[in-house]
Amino acid sequence: SIFAVLLAVTFASCAQVEDPCKTKSRVVADDKYCDKYWECDNGQSIQYDCPNGLVFAGKHRGVTEGCDYPWRSNYCEYPKVQINPPIGTEHCDWLYGIFGHETSCTRYWTCWNGTATEQLCIGGLLYNENAHSCDWPENVDGCQKHPLCNDDPNGNVPLGKSCNRYWQCQGGYPRLQRCPAMLVFDRRSLRCVVPPTEECDVPTTTAPPPEEENQQDLRQGQQHKRPNGEYQDQGRQRQQSRN
Structure with missing residues (x-):
């Protein structure tokens, strides 16, 4: 029967890798393809695909289903390869x-x-x-000049509505700066001046000490999404390999 043939192919392929049913984790990586893995299911070794664009990292590892971004570590070193083709959507070369x-x-x-x-x-x-x-x-190759510094690679640029912080461009690279205590950043002259200006009044307090400022920056940074873009997706079911 077709089922018997498929079962025979599954066991023949599994014979090339460690039997997951004999391991503590019950999951093992495929020996040829880094985007596939084997899991013990009801006493049988079943092959699964990682979500499109991810590779197997190990049980309880990676961003989802034991799979991770291929560039995170040595998950996909030669001679292993990703066998599943990319599935692209708008802005995405792979689904993940x-x-x-x-x-x-x-x-x-x-x-x-x-x-x-x-x-x-x-x-x-x-x-x-x-x-x-x-x-x-x-x-960063190809983006050597930051857009903030397009007008003047060595000039100053206002930071939003801030009265004491500004960007200082150094050779096209912006660096965040703060005006000295009791001075404010003037958007017309693009430098720190004695207040008041059209946008800023005389400061009522001095600048916070460095340790307090660092805590404020940390709290503000936590409001942004992490650059690596990690998420959790508990609702999506695993995709069983059809190969």
Whole structure:
């Protein structure tokens, strides 16, 4: 019967890898394909596919179902390969992954099951496609000049509505700066001046001490999504391999 043939093929393939039913984790990696793995199910070794774009990392590891991004570690080293072809959607080369933006060096896409979410690099950073994360501009090929510094590679740029913080461009790379105590940033002269200005009054308090400022920056940073774009997806079921 067809079922008997499929079962024979499954056991023949499984014979090349460690029997997951004889391991403590009940799950083992495939010996040829890094985006497949074997799991013991009711006493039988069954092959499964990782979600499209991910590779097997180990039980209770990775971003979902024991699978992770292939660039995270040595999950997919030669001679192992990804056998499943990419399934692309808008902005996503694979259903799961982190990908560069088509028109912006400061933005990127995190893709989860084919749904793309636009992310923004903060703090003067640019998206580095080799590192799959936000990085200093000097480390990003093809985006050497940050958009903030297009007008003047060595000038100052206002930071939103802030009265004491601003961007200082250094060779096209922005660095976050703060005006000295009791001074404010003037949007017309693009430098720190004695207040008041059209936008800023005389400060009522001095700048917070460095340790307090660091705590404020930390709290603000926690409001942003992490650059690596990790999520959890508990509702999606595993996809059993058809190969």
